[in-house]
Amino acid sequence: MSTNPLPPKKVADLNARELHIFKQWIGHEPGGGLVPYPTPEERHTRRRRERWKQRYAGKGNPEPSLLIKAEQLKRLGQNVKVHPAAKKWQEHVFKEADEVAGLDQTFWSSFISELGPWNCRGNYCPHCIGNKSGEGLNLYFWDWNWRNPDSLRCPHCGFSFPDARYPEEGELVLPRLNQRYTFYVRPDETTTTDWRRGEKAARYVGEPVHVSFAGNLRAMKLAWALGKATPLSLAYAISRKKKYARTLQHILLRMAEVYPGFPLHSYLQDSVDADPGYAVEHADALPTVFKRNACFSAYTGRADAFFHGETTTVKTKVASGLWGASRLAPEMAATADTFVSLFQAYDLVKTALPRPARVRIEQEFLLELYLDVKAYTPITNKAGPVRAARVAFGLVYGDERELKAGLAGFHAILAGQFYPDGSMKEAPVYGHKPIGEGLWRIPEMLRGHTDLYAQGLYRRALQTLVELATPAGLWPALDDSYACSRLPQRTVDIARLRCGIPIPGPTGTPSDFAITNEDLADKTKRTKPRVLNKYYADRRLACLGIGAGPDRIQLYLSGADGLTGHRHHDVMNVQLFAGHWDVFPDLGYLWDHPGKKWAAATPSHQTVTVDELNSSAAKPSELLAFVDKGNARHVDMMTTLANGTVLRRAVTLIRKPDGLPMLIDVFEVNGAGTHDYTMRANMPSGQSTVPGIRKEDPVFFSPVGSQDFYVPPRHPAKPAKFALDRRLQPRRQFLYQGHSHYPLRHFMTGGKTPGGWQATWSRHPRRVTAHVLSDCDELITYQSPAWRSQSAVAAEPNDYADTVVLRNRRAKSRYIVVFEVSKGANQIQEVSVNKAVGHADIRVAIKLTDARQLDVSIPGTLAANIPSRFAIRQDKSKL
Numbered sequence: 001m002s003t004n005p006l007p008p009k010k011v012a013d014l015n016a017r018e019l020h021i022f023k024q025w026i027g028h029e030p031g032g033g034l035v036p037y038p039t040p041e042e043r044h045t046r047r048r049r050e051r052w053k054q055r056y057a058g059k060g061n062p063e064p065s066l067l068i069k070a071e072q073l074k075r076l077g078q079n080v081k082v083h084p085a086a087k088k089w090q091e092h093v094f095k096e097a098d099e100v101a102g103l104d105q106t107f108w109s110s111f112i113s114e115l116g117p118w119n120c121r122g123n124y125c126p127h128c129i130g131n132k133s134g135e136g137l138n139l140y141f142w143d144w145n146w147r148n149p150d151s152l153r154c155p156h157c158g159f160s161f162p163d164a165r166y167p168e169e170g171e172l173v174l175p176r177l178n179q180r181y182t183f184y185v186r187p188d189e190t191t192t193t194d195w196r197r198g199e200k201a202a203r204y205v206g207e208p209v210h211v212s213f214a215g216n217l218r219a220m221k222l223a224w225a226l227g228k229a230t231p232l233s234l235a236y237a238i239s240r241k242k243k244y245a246r247t248l249q250h251i252l253l254r255m256a257e258v259y260p261g262f263p264l265h266s267y268l269q270d271s272v273d274a275d276p277g278y279a280v281e282h283a284d285a286l287p288t289v290f291k292r293n294a295c296f297s298a299y300t301g302r303a304d305a306f307f308h309g310e311t312t313t314v315k316t317k318v319a320s321g322l323w324g325a326s327r328l329a330p331e332m333a334a335t336a337d338t339f340v341s342l343f344q345a346y347d348l349v350k351t352a353l354p355r356p357a358r359v360r361i362e363q364e365f366l367l368e369l370y371l372d373v374k375a376y377t378p379i380t381n382k383a384g385p386v387r388a389a390r391v392a393f394g395l396v397y398g399d400e401r402e403l404k405a406g407l408a409g410f411h412a413i414l415a416g417q418f419y420p421d422g423s424m425k426e427a428p429v430y431g432h433k434p435i436g437e438g439l440w441r442i443p444e445m446l447r448g449h450t451d452l453y454a455q456g457l458y459r460r461a462l463q464t465l466v467e468l469a470t471p472a473g474l475w476p477a478l479d480d481s482y483a484c485s486r487l488p489q490r491t492v493d494i495a496r497l498r499c500g501i502p503i504p505g506p507t508g509t510p511s512d513f514a515i516t517n518e519d520l521a522d523k524t525k526r527t528k529p530r531v532l533n534k535y536y537a538d539r540r541l542a543c544l545g546i547g548a549g550p551d552r553i554q555l556y557l558s559g560a561d562g563l564t565g566h567r568h569h570d571v572m573n574v575q576l577f578a579g580h581w582d583v584f585p586d587l588g589y590l591w592d593h594p595g596k597k598w599a600a601a602t603p604s605h606q607t608v609t610v611d612e613l614n615s616s617a618a619k620p621s622e623l624l625a626f627v628d629k630g631n632a633r634h635v636d637m638m639t640t641l642a643n644g645t646v647l648r649r650a651v652t653l654i655r656k657p658d659g660l661p662m663l664i665d666v667f668e669v670n671g672a673g674t675h676d677y678t679m680r681a682n683m684p685s686g687q688s689t690v691p692g693i694r695k696e697d698p699v700f701f702s703p704v705g706s707q708d709f710y711v712p713p714r715h716p717a718k719p720a721k722f723a724l725d726r727r728l729q730p731r732r733q734f735l736y737q738g739h740s741h742y743p744l745r746h747f748m749t750g751g752k753t754p755g756g757w758q759a760t761w762s763r764h765p766r767r768v769t770a771h772v773l774s775d776c777d778e779l780i781t782y783q784s785p786a787w788r789s790q791s792a793v794a795a796e797p798n799d800y801a802d803t804v805v806l807r808n809r810r811a812k813s814r815y816i817v818v819f820e821v822s823k824g825a826n827q828i829q830e831v832s833v834n835k836a837v838g839h840a841d842i843r844v845a846i847k848l849t850d851a852r853q854l855d856v857s858i859p860g861t862l863a864a865n866i867p868s869r870f871a872i873r874q875d876k877s878k879l
Helices: 016-025 040-056 070-082 084-098 105-111 213-227 229-239 242-261 276-281 332-352 355-374 384-397 400-417 428-439 441-445 457-467 489-499 512-517 790-795
Strands: 143-145 148-153 170-174 179-183 202-204 207-209 534-536 541-546 553-558 573-578 608-610 622-627 633-640 646-655 661-680 721-724 745-753 757-763 766-772 776-785 800-823 828-833 842-848 853-858 871-874
Touching (some): 040 276, 040 355, 070 084, 070 229, 084 229, 084 512, 105 213, 143 213, 148 213, 179 213, 213 229, 213 242, 213 332, 229 332, 242 332, 242 355, 332 355, 332 384, 332 428, 384 400, 384 428, 384 441, 400 441, 400 457, 428 441, 428 457, 428 489, 441 489, 489 512, 541 633, 541 646, 553 633, 553 646, 553 661, 573 646, 573 661, 573 800, 622 646, 646 853, 661 776, 661 842, 766 828, 800 828, 800 842
Antiparallel strands (some): 143 148, 202 207, 534 541, 541 553, 553 573, 608 661, 646 661, 721 757, 757 766, 766 800, 842 853, 853 871
């Protein structure tokens, strides 16, 4: 079949006869025929690519030109003599290299498959899914060993695959490329009229996907093999022993054999049955006949981020476009990172390789891979490695055009991710994503050519990422940031060494960057950890803190800045840290797990929900007051929601004599409807209930969520206690059911409740007490999910937090709550508030157990000259 047999219209609009022909055409039914391979367009693309590669193959700078040069090797040698971490790092390099040095070409020819890898999006363990393994783990999570290379072991349940109980009976055939991919079809899928409809398939971001054990094995082998490039090249550069260069030559020559046949795969397991180079360059406008997917919804489904609904009989777009597609790794960012790592390794060994081998490696693999990477031109958070690749290419081949393209991309990516004041436009972890995944290489490779470490946005971005750290050294779980995410050691070392940005806290193990660039014999004294008192005006993020060292107190209040990418519906959310204790638990980022729906919803945050809907700001928040000096900290912020409701939150932070915080929260809502003030507290058990940082294997890409590995506690912890001095009874109607993929449970009601009562969350010795001073139309309690990792959702399905809601059904609400954080006995003895409304100040009186009296004056909503009206007075010596 060489011409389109169908009218040019959306696949979703085809009639029954046309639909039958279309299903034949895409291989879901027999009898479809084939478009001859290659088409004139494919042939033209291939010829153009080959001519371009011939211009460069074997003609690069013979001397090392990238991250490791004579300067770095000399520094490494000096550090090995004086620092145990450098010595251990070099020993590890040689251990990794010696593990494979001497393996001949026949080993790599059998080890690296001619078939490309299976995309890991939607990976799961079918033996324990929903019990221990989450759905859609989004990475190659298996335990695997190269000495037993044809077996995968689930790290959650220990089950090994392949296994006859889970046969790979599904297949995806690419007839034009003569390739066949197999995958597992769940038993539930075969009970439907047509399993290709994907109705019972596993889900990734709501779309049907399948796990392929054979495809995962190919990917694990490929990742391991390419991961050897770095240690082999470093071992050669240090020792000049040719056995290391020769082994890397074998690996790269095998890639030169197989990579030309690797097809383009994308998110949701689209595969393109066309010349791979043509597929890459047309990923956003591909002839529909070339796209192959096991599930029919890939052609007719949603029309949002994955563009399925826009597919016609003429044109389609691989799911997510080129940013989520690759011939080598799960997505383009990982592919670009792979290229830079391999190109760096090749840069160190190329003079030790015979010229014919060098030309073939470059012509058939490295330059073909580079053209794939270069095809991704948009400026996104995934573009950092792409632009680093262009700088690397420009330096090695003396191409000023590519250098300029890489440098322009560097500035554009930073501007896309950070405001002029250095605050991130997405979540902290996503602001750091392009830096950590490759953008950092650009300033380093260009040292001596262009100084990108001087005053500029890169420096300010690094400064902000350092400043935001909580007392535990983590980033606050702002929006799509993991509850466990922290600034990587390499970034810490770059900020300190190249930009002179002091990093508070204990010295960590030096990164590879420090080992090859810093004089580790220099015992420069580190600065003490400090609190952050700063308002990021661009981001509308207020940060207030008291104290110093590991027990310092830190608070974050999130306003709205008008952006939505990787954000939560958390307008006016507050996070509070007392040392390593995050008092108000924000769930953070659950990646692409279905639980993300609740984690991102307004009622899962420490804020007010209006009409049970997710909040959306009509315009950026307005700062009314910010007090960062004296014996208290205070911030006052106002936001108007899209429905016209005005939120105003004034938070006062005070340190008690025991060193722990108390927080006075005044939250006003102006707008007819239902106003729900939410509060919950985190009671850590002393055992790890948040995901730990998994030690990364030296593979050729590191998925952004690879730290999301949950380690369950060894012994069950005593449950946290929750109590309030009000009578409750079961509530018939539940709240927020449309927000959560998981059940919200145990709804209770206390009815209309006057102020003057307490709620307490505790697990010895920790306690959080909420002194509720305002009336509410209804007091509601319920339990909401408390897991803080996508893996923990399955591992601890009954991890729930007790939540209190103060509900008002009126045009205006004012909530006044005083929170006390304690370890042991409380120090607040009595709390009261005046009854003034309107323009009058709100006066909160707090009596402590040592007879100390605090009187805090907070401006009313419409008070003039607000910054000067906040005041705190005490009748004894300062706190």
